[in-house]
Amino acid sequence: MTKIFPRISRLFAAVAAITMVSSGALAQTPATSPAPAVAPPATATPLTLGDAARLAARQSALAQGARLRADEAGARVRQRRADLLPTVSSYVQEAGRTFNTSTLGIDFPATPGNPPLFDPQGQIEGPINTIDIRGHVEQNLLDFGAIGRVRSAKAQARSSSADADATAEQAANIATTAYIRAIRADADLRARQADTQLATELLNIAQSQLQAGTGVGLDVTRAKSQLASTRAALITSRNARDHAHLDLLRSLALPLGTDVLLADSLSTATDGGPLPDEATLVAQAIRNRPDLLAEEERIRAAKQGLSAIKAERLPSLGLVADEGVIGKNGAKLLYTWGLQVTLPIFDGFKREARVQEQQSVVKEAEIRRRDLEQQAQADVRGALIDLSGAREQLDAATERLSLAEQEVAQARDRFNAGVAGNADVVNASLALTSSRTLVNDAETAYQLARVALARATGSVTTLR
Numbered sequence: 001m002t003k004i005f006p007r008i009s010r011l012f013a014a015v016a017a018i019t020m021v022s023s024g025a026l027a028q029t030p031a032t033s034p035a036p037a038v039a040p041p042a043t044a045t046p047l048t049l050g051d052a053a054r055l056a057a058r059q060s061a062l063a064q065g066a067r068l069r070a071d072e073a074g075a076r077v078r079q080r081r082a083d084l085l086p087t088v089s090s091y092v093q094e095a096g097r098t099f100n101t102s103t104l105g106i107d108f109p110a111t112p113g114n115p116p117l118f119d120p121q122g123q124i125e126g127p128i129n130t131i132d133i134r135g136h137v138e139q140n141l142l143d144f145g146a147i148g149r150v151r152s153a154k155a156q157a158r159s160s161s162a163d164a165d166a167t168a169e170q171a172a173n174i175a176t177t178a179y180i181r182a183i184r185a186d187a188d189l190r191a192r193q194a195d196t197q198l199a200t201e202l203l204n205i206a207q208s209q210l211q212a213g214t215g216v217g218l219d220v221t222r223a224k225s226q227l228a229s230t231r232a233a234l235i236t237s238r239n240a241r242d243h244a245h246l247d248l249l250r251s252l253a254l255p256l257g258t259d260v261l262l263a264d265s266l267s268t269a270t271d272g273g274p275l276p277d278e279a280t281l282v283a284q285a286i287r288n289r290p291d292l293l294a295e296e297e298r299i300r301a302a303k304q305g306l307s308a309i310k311a312e313r314l315p316s317l318g319l320v321a322d323e324g325v326i327g328k329n330g331a332k333l334l335y336t337w338g339l340q341v342t343l344p345i346f347d348g349f350k351r352e353a354r355v356q357e358q359q360s361v362v363k364e365a366e367i368r369r370r371d372l373e374q375q376a377q378a379d380v381r382g383a384l385i386d387l388s389g390a391r392e393q394l395d396a397a398t399e400r401l402s403l404a405e406q407e408v409a410q411a412r413d414r415f416n417a418g419v420a421g422n423a424d425v426v427n428a429s430l431a432l433t434s435s436r437t438l439v440n441d442a443e444t445a446y447q448l449a450r451v452a453l454a455r456a457t458g459s460v461t462t463l464r
Helices: 003-024 049-059 061-084 144-212 215-250 278-288 290-311 350-416 423-456
Strands: 045-047 087-100 124-143 259-260 316-327 333-341
Touching: 045 049, 049 061, 049 144, 049 215, 061 124, 061 144, 124 144, 144 215, 144 259, 144 290, 144 316, 144 350, 144 423, 215 259, 215 423, 278 290, 278 350, 278 423, 290 350, 350 423
Parallel strands: 045 259
Antiparallel strands: 087 124, 124 316, 316 333
16 A cells, blocks of 8 residues: 555656646647747737836836825925914813912002901912913914925925936836836747747658658657757746746736736837937937936925025014903903014024035035936937947848758758758757847847837837
8 A cells, every 4th residue: 555655646747747748849749830929818908018118107116106205295395384374273271279479479568557468478379260261373474484495395396296207217117128028038938939849840750751761760869859958948938938927017016917918029110210319319318307307306496495594594574363261250351462573693503504504415416417417318329329239130130040041941851851860950940049049139139229218318108
């Protein structure tokens, strides 16, 4: 009994291995076309490169977090604006107290022949019960510092909104890169399936020739080895494709079970038209890049904050008023009002230190803006260099692929005619595999350069 279970386990393991190998390639089915790299269900959602960019800019975690920070900055504007609005409060108090007459600090002289009104050593009086009902109003009539802080908060809110746009552009760039990796993985899978189909056909030919007595066993062994190699590459490619699609869903903040159909391919938009003018693209980048616009808003916010600090040196005018009733039965009417002028004179040079600090903030933001302008120019030029190089690489790789296909066809014809072994076919198929990979590399480089150029000019979300 103890020997049966290991045998059953080995049997199941062998069946599982055979099933996995047979499902991973078309091993014994001659002249059959490979399955498509992506076989989505009918409910799959079509998704283009531009759709992925705009979807990530709208709903990715990065973009949503940035928009919430912009909302927080807008709420701070309302907080600052409260300094310019009236403050109204009220309270009701019912209290009782006793007091010692000696704490009044007033002498009550007695009239001749009469006892003193209070014990000169002090006596306890009370309790005295009172009700105090009062309303209080404060209003800043003129406060240059508060006005400056409101303007500074508005500038910071605009800066946060620009930061949200820049973050959305960054999320779109991440999503487009993930999209290109996904379509690259699909292209690699299709190439490996084509390699597997070719290796299967060669094995069938070698086996047929061996059965007919015109072939040798070495050709069959060599064909089987080639098929095993292509199967391993196919499994690796399928695994890479699944991971690439998983990364794409994460970058789009979509549920991991979502079925998407990639509507674009690596060859999409790989035209041979003239490259755009660099000077025009640089001007577009400086005008449209969200990170540059955000930095401009940060400079304005820093300068507005500096003005707000300096405005605190000016006098402010305020109104204070309250009214209420007090007494044992609340019958005594009391009111107070007044105008108050506040003039800052000396605060231990604290304000001057804040001014100096804010001036450094302004200079730092200006330095970052200049650096970003230079970075935009470098990004545009680098993307154009990559775009031009990718076109040349693609032309060379396409020519090599065409020659490799011709080499495979000629070697297979010789092998079919029985005038040569399949060694030449195997070598030609290896060269064809390498050529297909090079074409995928060149097309991927072109698409990445295209996205990099859009990022450099601040137009990733406008991609098609």
